[in-house]
Every structure is written in structure tokens, then in C-alpha cells.
Amino acid sequence: GENVEQHPSTLSVQEGDSAVIKCTYSDSASNYFPWYKQELGKGPQLIIDIRSNVGEKKDQRIAVTLNKTAKHFSLHITETQPEDSAVYFCAATVPYNQGGKLIFGQGTELSVKP
Amino acid sequence: GAVVSQHPSRVICKSGTSVKIECRSLDFQATTMFWYRQFPKKSLMLMATSNEGSKATYEQGVEKDKFLINHASLTLSTLTVTSAHPEDSSFYICSARRGGGGDTEAFFGQGTRLTVV
Numbered sequence: 315g316e317n318v319e320q321h322p323s324t325l326s327v328q329e330g331d332s333a334v335i336k337c338t339y340s341d342s343a344s345n346y347f348p349w350y351k352q353e354l355g356k357g358p359q360l361i362i363d364i365r366s367n368v369g370e371k372k373d374q375r376i377a378v379t380l381n382k383t384a385k386h387f388s389l390h391i392t393e394t395q396p397e398d399s400a401v402y403f404c405a406a407t408v409p410y411n412q413g414g415k416l417i418f419g420q421g422t423e424l425s426v427k428p
Numbered sequence: 429g430a431v432v433s434q435h436p437s438r439v440i441c442k443s444g445t446s447v448k449i450e451c452r453s454l455d456f457q458a459t460t461m462f463w464y465r466q467f468p469k470k471s472l473m474l475m476a477t478s479n480e481g482s483k484a485t486y487e488q489g490v491e492k493d494k495f496l497i498n499h500a501s502l503t504l505s506t507l508t509v510t511s512a513h514p515e516d517s518s519f520y521i522c523s524a525r526r527g528g529g530g531d532t533e534a535f536f537g538q539g540t541r542l543t544v545v
Contacts, residue, residue: 348534357434357521357536358472403471413485414525415462416534418471 316341316408320419328427333394335422337404338386346407347380347387348416351400358403362389394426431455432524434537441512441544449507449540451522457502458524462534463495466519478505512544 317340327333339347345366350358364371364378364387371378375394380387391398404419431454441447451461459480464472476486476497484497494516496508505524509516521539526532 346532350536355539355541357432357539360533360535363533413477414460415474415477416523417474420471423469 315412316344316406316417318404318406318417318419320404320422322422323420324423324425326425326427327394329394329396331394333389333391333398333424333426335389335402335404335424336386337388337406337419338384339406339417340385341406341408342382342385343409343412344406345409347378348405348407349376349378349389350403350405352403352421353400361402391424394424396426396428399424399426432522432535432537434522434540436540437538438541439543441542443513443544444511446508446510447512447542449509449520449522449542451505451507451524451537453503453524453535456524456526458505458526459502460525461499461505462523462525463497463505463507464521464523466521466539468519472521475507509542512542514544517542517544 320337348363351361352358362376362378364380375392377390402422405416433452435450461478463475466472474487475490476484478484478497478499480499486492499505519539522537523534525534
């Protein structure tokens with residue numbers, strides 16, 4: 315089945331710097347890759363996603379890149395702010411005929427220092 | 429984004445009792461909902477996939493008789509933890525997909541903190 319690896323597990327940056335989180339997946343049939351932000355005691359919030367027919371997607375300070383050949387995708391946050399501090403999860407979707415379920419990475423705890 | 433409402437947000441129950449958690453998609457129909465369990469500082473572990481009008485599909489190692497899932501309508505799925513024990517204490521989160529395809533957005537509820545005493 316699908317396996318998603320996420321790195322780093324913790325990331326500390328200064329306010330205004332960029333943060334990059336990387337994920338790899340194993341199932342070449344996976345076709346949807348969302349990123350979630352989770353604050354303490356809350357459910358994950360979808361922040362950006364990318365589908366397999368696209369190589370890059372950007373939404374203001376957040377961007378995601380996908381390399382299907384290498385089976386890896388990354389989250390880029392520019393001009394980080396203290397409110398970006400949270401745990402970020404990447405995920406990959408198992409094909410619909412296998413249930414369409416989301417398989418999550420291990421998470422990255424991002425800390426943005428003022 | 430779409431709204432998924434989960435209730436209750438916190439519950440404390442006595443060992444041996446059952447607890448029901450509700451997950452509602454408020455502004456879209458969800459043919460498929462997912463239930464996750466999350467331990468402190470850990471990732472989300474998929475417990476089961478809930479399909480409207482049919483039996484849930486459980487992940488390996490998840491006891492279907494302990495974690496009863498019902499998906500009676502296109503907007504409501506429930507998870508009942510039966511005969512709860514302290515080791516069932518955890519953060520439970522539901523998710524609903526807007527459409528039937530594998531590449532559609534999945535939105536999460538707020539989570540339920542279950543404490544069994």
C-alpha cells in the first residue's frame with residue numbers, strides 16, 4: 315500500500331525566512347496531494363493541494379511542487395510569520411478503486427520565532 | 429472551504445460505557461467519510477472508511493465491534509466507542525470528501541478529545 319515519508323519532523327525558522335517541508339510517496343498511482351495545517355487541539359485544515367497533472371501551485375505565501383517521476387512533493391512557505399507555527403502534514407491519496415483514502419506523513423512541527 | 433462539524437469536542441466517560449461521536453458535512457454531501465485517531469505528537473491514523481448506506485471498511489488492527497461506524501445519510505456519520513477503556517482515550521477526527529473521486533478535497537472536523545476514566 316501507499317507509504318508517505320515526511321521530513322523534517324521539526325523545523326525552526328526566524329520570522330520572515332522561508333520554510334520547506336518535503337514528502338515522498340511510494341504508490342505511483344496516487345494522484346492527489348494535499349497539505350494540512352494542524353493547530354493544537356484542533357482538526358487539520360487544508361491549506362493547499364496539488365493534483366498529479368500539475369507540477370506547481372501557488373497561493374500567496376504558500377506553494378507546493380510535485381515531481382511525479384521522483385515521487386516527491388514539497389511545501390514552501392515564504393515570509394513566515396509567528397501564526398504559521400503549527401504542525402503540517404502532507405498526504406497522498408490512494409486511487410479511488412482502492413478506497414480513495416488519504417495516507418498521511420508523520421508531520422512537521424514548524425516554529426517561527428519572532 | 430467546506431465545513432465539517434464534529435460533536436462533541438470533548439467528552440469524559442467512565443470505563444465500560446459507550447460514547448457516540450457525530451460528524452456532519454454542513455454544506456455538501458459526502459458519500460465517503462473517514463475516521464482517524466491521533467495520539468499526542470503523532471500523525472493521523474486511519475481507522476475506517478465510512479460509506480453512506482453500506483458497511484464501513486476498517487483498517488487492519490481496528491476492532492470493528494469496539495468502534496461502530498454508521499453512515500446513515502449523505503451528511504452524517506457516527507463513531508461509537510463501545511465499552512470504552514482508558515486505552516481508548518485519544519483524539520478522534522472525522523473527514524469528509526466533497527465528491528466521490530480520489531482527487532477531491534477532504535475536509536476535517538474539529539476533533540473529539542475522548543478521556544476514559
